[in-house]
Amino acid sequence: MRTLVVGDHALVCQGLAALLERQKDLVPLGMIPDGPEAAAKARALGAEVIVFVANQQGATQRASLQSVCEEAGDAKVLLVAIADDDEALLAALRMGVRGVIDKNASSASLVQAIRDVMNGEVVVPKLLARQLVAEYTALSSAGSGRHGRSSELTDRELEVLRLLAEGDTNRAIASRLCVSEHTIRAHLRRVMQKLRVQNRVQAATYALTNGLATVGAPPPAP
Numbered sequence: 001m002r003t004l005v006v007g008d009h010a011l012v013c014q015g016l017a018a019l020l021e022r023q024k025d026l027v028p029l030g031m032i033p034d035g036p037e038a039a040a041k042a043r044a045l046g047a048e049v050i051v052f053v054a055n056q057q058g059a060t061q062r063a064s065l066q067s068v069c070e071e072a073g074d075a076k077v078l079l080v081a082i083a084d085d086d087e088a089l090l091a092a093l094r095m096g097v098r099g100v101i102d103k104n105a106s107s108a109s110l111v112q113a114i115r116d117v118m119n120g121e122v123v124v125p126k127l128l129a130r131q132l133v134a135e136y137t138a139l140s141s142a143g144s145g146r147h148g149r150s151s152e153l154t155d156r157e158l159e160v161l162r163l164l165a166e167g168d169t170n171r172a173i174a175s176r177l178c179v180s181e182h183t184i185r186a187h188l189r190r191v192m193q194k195l196r197v198q199n200r201v202q203a204a205t206y207a208l209t210n211g212l213a214t215v216g217a218p219p220p221a222p
Contacts, residue, residue: 001118002046005031006038006068007053007080012103016051016080019107026114034064039071047075049118051110052097054081062091069096076117080110089125093201099123116169120185122200123169152194158212160187165204165213 003026007013013031020028029045032038034055042050050072052065069077078099079092089100099117101110102125113123153161156177163173170188174181188200197203207213 001025001114002027002029002048003051003114004029004042004045004047004049004075005051005053006034006042007031007055008034009053009055012055013053016053016110019111020051020114023111026111034061036064036067038064039067042068042072042075047072049114050075050077051114052077052079053103054079062088065092065097066095078113078117078123093122093124100125112169112171116171119170119181121169124167124201153191157187157191157194160184161191161203161207162213164188164200165207 076098101113
């Protein structure tokens with residue numbers, strides 16, 4: 001996975017770049033400073049994952065992040081930020097960021113988040129789940145055609161959907177259910193087809209707004 005670090009906090013970015021160099025499955029492309037040309041440089045380098053390190057809040061950095069999301073081709077953007085501003089993080093998700101991880105997260109969590117977004121997952125802090133529900137309330141009020149669609153799901157598909165909505169990654173769901181990640185991805189594709197939603201966030205929101213999952217629910221008994 002060709003991974004690039006973008007940011008204007010040299011010490012933090014250098015540390016992240018050094019961390020990526022130690023991962024056998026990642027191909028680090030180094031780091032480039034945040035700025036007007038960051039998106040074009042990221043695209044020219046052929047980055048598959050862009051780790052965008054937020055160093056400040058404000059219009060300038062938001063514009064830079066949006067530019068990276070819009071112009072970096074097929075690269076998936078993972079935002080590293082202090083996760084204390086839900087509205088700013090939601091705005092980043094609307095821009096197209098595929099994952100958000102707190103700057104205080106462990107090195108292992110950061111590396112796993114990179115792998116997850118590369119595999120098509122959306123990585124968000126569990127505390128954002130309620131705001132995401134509000135963001136997609138149209139899913140629960142778009143008409144009677146939406147209601148009852150969950151009845152088309154098998155018991156296993158409902159279980160996978162519930163775990164997704166409660167914040168688990170494909171890897172975590174596979175571990176809980178003692179199956180492969182490939183099997184979980186297949187279940188999720190069928191879930192999204194049956195619910196007629198376009199992505200994992202909408203599927204999770206459907207589950208939360210229709211009572212199929214609860215934010216902060218305890219794990220199922222073994």
